[in-house]
Amino acid sequence: MADLTLIPVATTARQGKRGGHRLRRLGSLVAQGVVTLFLVSALVFFATQALPGDVAKMILGKTATPDRLAVLREQLGLNRPLLVQYWDWLSGVLHGDFGESLANHEPVTSLIGERLVNSLSLALAAMLVIIPLSLLVGVAAATHKDSWFDKGFLGVSMVINALPDFIIGTLLIALLATNVSHLLPPVSIIPVGDNPWQHLSAMILPVATLSISGVFYLGRLVRVSFIDVTNSEYIEMARLKGMSQRVITFRHALPNALAAAIPAASLVAAFTIGGVVVVEYVFNYPGIGMLLVESLGNQNLPVIQALVLIVAVSYFFFNRLADALERR
Amino acid sequence: MAYVEVRGLTVAIGDGSLIVDDASLDLEAGQVLGVVGESGSGKSTLALALLAYARQGAHITAGQVVVGGTDMLKLTGRPLRLARGGTVAYVPQDPATALNPKLSIEHQISEVLTEPLKERPAIVQAALESVGLPSTREFSRRHPAALSGGQQQRVALAMAIAPGPGLLVLDEPTTGLDVTTQARVLELVDNLCQQRQMAAIYISHDLAVVADVADRIAVMYGGQFVEVGEAEQVTTAPRHPYTRALIDAVPSVRRRLRLSAIPGRAAELSPKRQGCVFYERCALAQERCQTDAIGLADYPDGGQVRCILSTPPPAAPRVIVDEAEPAADQKEAALLVKNLAAGYGHTQVLHDVSFAVGPGECVALVGESGSGKTTLARCLIGLHERQAGEVLVFGDYLEPLARQRTPEQRRDIQYIFQNPYASLNPRRTVGDSIGVAVKFLGGVSGKAVQAEVNAALERVELPAALAGRYPAELSGGQRQRAAIARALVCHPKVLLCDEVTSALDVSVQASVIELLRGLLEDGLSMLFVTHNLAVVRSIAHRADVLEKGRIVESALVEQLFATPEHPYTQQLLANTLELADPAGGE
Incomplete structure (x- = not known):
């Protein structure tokens, strides 16, 4: 890097070279992504196939005769080798076809569609709360390092981050929706066909649950990166130039601290998607998490596979994004 | 009264140890004072204290830093902020880490200015020109990472001189640079001080650099000035044993010299210190050096020395090493x-x-x-x-x-x-x-x-x-x-x-x-x-x-x-x- 900057005259030629280099790196990133996603799909398929229980028996009930079971297995293609079934499934997925639900023969895509919108709304609302709030809290704690606010924030975040989401959710229900007060509904009922944003009161508690753990995690990372930046020589230089505290915080420190915190925010987005599944179950929120739990209950393999794949892919995507932002 | 008057400047850390101990100096506009010292001598702390600034854990406990009639140490709040950069400006050792990577150099130079926004671009341009950098929009919009080390140091200089300060404090500004770039920066500092009638304090560990740029030199050891004097006198006829030892340790490009190291290790900080700070390593120490409080004694030529000796310490014999080439067997090189x-x-x-x-x-x-x-x-x-x-x-x-x-x-x-x-x-x-x-x-x-x-x-x-x-x-x-x-x-x-x-x-x-x-x-x-x-x-x-x-x-x-x-x-x-x-x- 050092000699790149030493010779300003040569920049255009060098930039061309660097551009080609960047393109190649992007190519290798995409190739890596394809391989990883392929492995993920295989893992999802075979792991769900390995679940105990017989699908045919589940559909026909315990009284089914062996003959009828055999016919159904033949119909569903369950007798074929696993690899063939996987290949069928994967080529369907690549064409946007996740198969049919075993419960009511509805296409999986249409079954998932609305639920996915509900879940994404939940995750999006949570991120909209988490990012500004953790910035605010993190910067405030960093600029008042070692104050009671900072120490309180660190202490509470230690406790919060040790608690699983479903405990935080249960505590919130106890505090705000049942035992202590009845400010909010303990169960998030969103009628089929409705947009979740029309039922804000139903979203508040699930979003709060996701946000609490997110803010205390990301806020701590923001705090640390802000403190690192504050200890840097360019911040000392800004003080020696007579800049005011406000200018130092917002013009000199924050842009640098953000550069370090953005990859972390992307990771938090990945965690939030995982958290959605648990939180939906706690609040009975009609999203993909609830659907997953229901489908696991009745061995609805095509739905389970589609949902796990969606969660895995989005988790992978945000992790990759965090990596890419970090390396920049 | 001199343009810059520093009196009894003292910086202490928590346990009461003094990292800068009672430093006083006078400086006229256009003059350069070099401060020389090894690591741990307190020279960087002194540099920062001149801007009424102390790093975490340290406090300025006493003294005055009067520049053009204003005592920096008496200011607080907004007047202090205006005086930092405006009256006393600082040039850092490593511009690569002292320039903000997320801000353009134009922004970093112009934010120090107090002039109306309209006039600032012209001042930024003039500052860039006077340090020998291009003043084009394209250049001034660059971020520090797009500049070479020498250019970054020039930007730091431009940032310091743009508001027209009366005193420039330069903290090892050429240490990370090549000799060629260093020579150019030193020449630049010299010219700027002449043209703008700025006083400058140039801090370095390198005696040869300081001798090149400074009119007067102060030698620092263990937080104290042990010798102050005209640059030529300090480097050729030093009066303090430490200055002497320092010069004897410097290698030369003229001859192959045996170098004499100073025995022992640098003075440690302690709240209870008595006698001479250099006592333990001094070849000429006497018993009373260990206990007596030793002040700076004035010499008729304006020099000052913190030593009880009345005669200058003798130079160590500079032994020239045999230049003979070892018999090298070219057939089988090592x-x-x-x-x-x-x-x-x-x-x-x-x-x-x-x-x-x-x-x-x-x-x-x-x-x-x-x-x-x-x-x-x-x-x-x-x-x-x-x-x-x-x-x-x-x-x-x-x-x-x-x-x-x-x-x-x-x-x-x-x-x-x-x-x-x-x-x-x-x-x-x-x-x-x-x-x-x-x-x-x-x-x-x-x-x-x-x-x-x-x-x-x-x-x-x-x-x-x-x-x-x-x-x-x-x-x-x-x-x-x-x-x-x-x-x-x-x-x-x-x-x-x-x-x-x-x-x-x-x-x-x-x-x-x-x-x-x-x-x-x-x-x-x-x-x-x-x-x-x-x-x-x-x-x-x-x-x-x-x-x-x-x-x-x-x-x-x-x-x-x-x-x-x-x-x-x-x-x-x-x-x-x-x-x-x-x-x-x-």
Whole structure:
């Protein structure tokens, strides 16, 4: 890097070279992504196939005769080798076809569609709360390092981050929706066909649950990166130039601290998607998490596979994004 | 009354130890005062205190810093902010870390200004022009990462002078720069102070640099000014034993001198200090130096000295080392490099490099940063893979990478890194760090390891008791000795020394150079990688000058310094700063 900057005259030629280099790196990133996603799909398929229980028996009930079971297995293609079934499934997925639900023969895509919108709304609302709030809290704690606010924030975040989401959710229900007060509904009922944003009161508690753990995690990372930046020589230089505290915080420190915190925010987005599944179950929120739990209950393999794949892919995507932002 | 008057400036840390102890100085507009001191002398703390600023843990406890009639230390709040940058401006040591990476240089210069927004671009342009940078919009919109080290330092200078301060405080502004860039920056500082009638305080560890730029010099030790005087008097006829010792430790490009190190280690901070701070290391100390409070005594010529001696300390006899070349058997060189090429990715760093190091010979590899000298050393030791060429040690072909070489081959050639603070494992005792080398490569085990470690420590003149200590408990000089011991314990035939003295103070550098000279006399061969020509002069027999990855000149050291042939060598020599020939020297 050092000699790149030493010779300003040569920049255009060098930039061309660097551009080609960047393109190649992007190519290798995409190739890596394809391989990883392929492995993920295989893992999802075979792991769900390995679940105990017989699908045919589940559909026909315990009284089914062996003959009828055999016919159904033949119909569903369950007798074929696993690899063939996987290949069928994967080529369907690549064409946007996740198969049919075993419960009511509805296409999986249409079954998932609305639920996915509900879940994404939940995750999006949570991120909209988490990012500004953790910035605010993190910067405030960093600029008042070692104050009671900072120490309180660190202490509470230690406790919060040790608690699983479903405990935080249960505590919130106890505090705000049942035992202590009845400010909010303990169960998030969103009628089929409705947009979740029309039922804000139903979203508040699930979003709060996701946000609490997110803010205390990301806020701590923001705090640390802000403190690192504050200890840097360019911040000392800004003080020696007579800049005011406000200018130092917002013009000199924050842009640098953000550069370090953005990859972390992307990771938090990945965690939030995982958290959605648990939180939906706690609040009975009609999203993909609830659907997953229901489908696991009745061995609805095509739905389970589609949902796990969606969660895995989005988790992978945000992790990759965090990596890419970090390396920049 | 002088334009800048500093009186009794004192900075203390929590336990009451003084890092700057009662510093006073006067400075007229247009004058440059140099402050010289080794690491830990308190010179950077003094620089910051002049802007009424102390780092965390330190406090300015007393004194006045009056600049143009205003006492910086009496200001608070907004007036203080305006005075910082506006009245007293600071130029940092390392602009690469002191410039904000996320802000354009235009923004960083103009935010210091108090003029109406409309007028600022013109002032920024003028400031950039006066430090010799392009004043185009394209340039001023760049971010610091898009500039070279020399340009960054010029930006830092432009940022300091733009608001028109009365006093410029420069804290080691050229330490990270090449001699050529350093020469240009020093000239610039000199011109700016003349043109703008600014007073400047120039802080450095390098006596030759300070002597070049300053009218007056203050020598700092243990937080105190021990000597203040005209630049010429301080560097040629010093009155304090510490100044004398410092000068005797500086190598010269004129002659090959034996360097005298200052015994002992730098004064430690303590809240209860009495007597002279230099007492423990002073060759001329008397009993009362230990107890008496010693103040600065005035001399008729305006100089000041903190010493009870009335006569100036005698110069150490400067012994000139025998220049004779060791009988080199050209048939079998200790280290032979043929047509070596190497690079990183698409950047070719080394082109067709060939040279030889004879047995018992010290060959210097000289070049500025970016010339490829460290890459070359890393290729030789096998840390970086060469693309082409051969490396032979006493006729034995070495594979490109260390892991492809046999243990004997790896033992034969050993590496000493630039920074002893980073090259020793902080979680291992010094003895373990040295022992692991011989265990791994030498096939020695059990009690024999201990014996080898002790022998190596003895060879670098460290007490065996240090084997049980951790690197953090050692001084810089002791650490570099330990790093040398780790190389020696393998009984190498060739030592690769990569800038081994550039992270060290001059007095410590002197002791390390003399240690290496002793090893040469024992028959070891050495490749000495450095950018410091005076160090080359004091130890090397031959020198190869590296420019942009090619050897442009190769000659015996006497010949190279007397009649440099290549323009690049001539330029390097011309830009190397040198103390005036000591009057008392031979």
